[in-house]
Amino acid sequence: MILAAAMCAAPLALLASANAVVPARTGGFGEMTCHQCHSENPLNEPSGTIGLSGIPDTYTPGERYLITVTVARPQLVRAGFQVSARFERGERTGRNAGTFEPSDDRTEAVPDDGGRITYIQHTAIGSTVPSPGTGQWTFAWRAPSDPAAPVVFHAAANAANGDGLPLGDFIYTAIATSQPGAP
Numbered sequence: 001m002i003l004a005a006a007m008c009a010a011p012l013a014l015l016a017s018a019n020a021v022v023p024a025r026t027g028g029f030g031e032m033t034c035h036q037c038h039s040e041n042p043l044n045e046p047s048g049t050i051g052l053s054g055i056p057d058t059y060t061p062g063e064r065y066l067i068t069v070t071v072a073r074p075q076l077v078r079a080g081f082q083v084s085a086r087f088e089r090g091e092r093t094g095r096n097a098g099t100f101e102p103s104d105d106r107t108e109a110v111p112d113d114g115g116r117i118t119y120i121q122h123t124a125i126g127s128t129v130p131s132p133g134t135g136q137w138t139f140a141w142r143a144p145s146d147p148a149a150p151v152v153f154h155a156a157a158n159a160a161n162g163d164g165l166p167l168g169d170f171i172y173t174a175i176a177t178s179q180p181g182a183p
């Protein structure tokens with residue numbers, strides 16, 4: 001715990017005014033999760049839940065879908081998330097599948113350091129919740145126009161205690177898959 005706090009000291013100083021979320025923390029394809037820093041409580045601790053809705057079982061190439069991420073836990077007063085959409089198998093395994101489009105100022109699309117994978121995540125404003133207990137975000141996903149393979153979505157979310165620190169928070173992860181449909 002003390003070790004984790006020390007490791008997170010640098011990003012705190014650098015990014016505290018904006019948003020400390022770093023890309024590539026969804027847990028997919030060998031990535032770490034938010035639990036790297038928000039590590040005080042067990043991952044997927046049973047007092048909370050994460051939900052992914054709007055992901056089609058079968059996607060139509062080029063179609064725009066609205067996806068909603070919900071994280072719930074009674075004590076939650078602030079919250080955040082990150083989602084990726086990547087090809088699950090085939091030639092482009094692990095590469096971006098389609099594109100994310102924020103539909104309001106509560107989410108933003110952010111590329112990783114190499115500019116290879118783009119994630120969607122909460123903004124600073126988007127970490128606030130209208131009432132305690134639930135954090136929720138809706139954004140658009142444009143399916144790939146040249147469907148090659150199933151798309152796997154990885155989500156990680158933080159049911160946070162609002163202390164402005166990585167301490168005392170609860171991290172939840174989820175996975176969903178969408179199969180390629182006919183054009």
Ligand code: HEC
Nearest residue numbers: 012016020034037079080081082158160161162163164165
């Ligand atoms: C590299 C370390 C690190 C990782 C990884 C990380 N965070 Fe954080 N997070 C921090 C730090 C430091 C703070 C406190 C400063 C701030 O709010 O910017 C914080 C604060 C937060 C808060 C506000 C917490 C509160 O109780 O007020 C939320 C929400 C949050 N992070 C969401 C996430 C989500 C979602 C992920 C994963 C997708 C994530 N973080 C991954 C370091 C990290």
